[in-house]
Amino acid sequence: xxxxxxxxxxxxxxxxxxxxxxxxxxxxxxxxxxxxxxxxxxxxxxxxxxxxxxxxxxxxxxxxxxxxxxxxxxxxxxxxxxxxxxxxxxxxxxxxxxxxxxxxxxxxxxxxxxxxxxxxxxxxxxxxxxxxxxxxxxxxxxxxxxxxxxxxxxxxxxxxxxxxxxxxxxxxxxxxxxxxxxxxxxxxxxxxxxxxxxxxxxxxxxxxxxxxxxxxxxxxxxxxxxxxxxxxxxxxxxxxxxxxxxxxxxxxxxxxxxxxxxxxxxxxxxxxxxxxxxx
Numbered sequence: 001x002x003x004x005x006x007x008x009x010x011x012x013x014x015x016x017x018x019x020x021x022x023x024x025x026x027x028x029x030x031x032x033x034x035x036x037x038x039x040x041x042x043x044x045x046x047x048x049x050x051x052x053x054x055x056x057x058x059x060x061x062x063x064x065x066x067x068x069x070x071x072x073x074x075x076x077x078x079x080x081x082x083x084x085x086x087x088x089x090x091x092x093x094x095x096x097x098x099x100x101x102x103x104x105x106x107x108x109x110x111x112x113x114x115x116x117x118x119x120x121x122x123x124x125x126x127x128x129x130x131x132x133x134x135x136x137x138x139x140x141x142x143x144x145x146x147x148x149x150x151x152x153x154x155x156x157x158x159x160x161x162x163x164x165x166x167x168x169x170x171x172x173x174x175x176x177x178x179x180x181x182x183x184x185x186x187x188x189x190x191x192x193x194x195x196x197x198x199x200x201x202x203x204x205x206x207x208x209x210x211x212x213x214x215x216x217x218x219x220x221x222x223x224x225x226x227x228x229x230x231x232x233x234x235x236x237x238x239x240x241x242x243x244x245x246x247x248x249x250x251x252x253x254x255x256x257x258x259x260x261x262x263x264x265x266x267x268x269x270x271x272x273x274x275x276x277x278x279x
Contacts, residue, residue: 034048039053063267065120108126123159132161133163142176165205177209195215
């Protein structure tokens with residue numbers, strides 16, 4: 001019989017266990033391990049491959065508004081349960097748990113501020129709240145952002161980040177497509193610019209309504225943009241899809257986008273657009 005001497009505990013074991021969570025990020029695209037400071041310094045993008053991590057509305061507000069100053073409005077709206085929906089859990093319970101765990105109240109946030117001296121209203125979606133799904137509150141918030149733009153005669157920017165309509169609200173969710181589209185037409189009638197920024201992902205009813213209605217449509221690199229997902233389309237038509245299908249670069253090539261902007265250049269490009277539109 002061979003006896004093995006038990007190895008002494010590593011002096012690094014305790015340090016490893018005490019390492020703060022969230023200090024290292026793994027890139028979803030290239031697999032690189034990135035320090036949190038690296039990610040923050042590169043505007044929450046991978047310094048190896050350029051992959052764009054998702055941002056919350058507040059992070060976009062801080063990135064875009066001058067001196068990170070802005071005024072949020074209509075943040076008191078909450079989802080109702082018109083269908084008394086329940087799958088594995090009741091809809092109100094799901095919403096309550098998200099609020100308790102993350103503090104997020106809905107999948108959309110509205111704010112006003114200035115970008116390089118230009119007044120701007122921003123309505124930004126949040127994938128962290130039920131996949132950024134478009135429910136009645138999201139439709140109402142976007143409608144109120146349009147109203148705010150009209151009141152201040154200021155351009156509107158909608159930052160889309162959504163899996164589509166919220167199934168827990170059924171037809172009430174689908175009605176938001178028509179509601180938001182009709183409200184955006186009021187901006188057009190008054191000559192107030194609307195800029196649509198599509199991030200990863202922008203899918204379903206979101207892409208089929210306000211996301212694609214911008215006077216200027218821009219996107220972050222490699223964002224997934226479309227209605228049905230690539231796998232669903234492939235299984236339906238029984239054909240292989242072109243490489244990069246439904247990615248931002250594919251849509252730019254086929255005329256659905258006006259430009260693709262890296263996040264580090266986003267505020268500068270937005271400032272240029274606002275400057276041209278106001279001149």
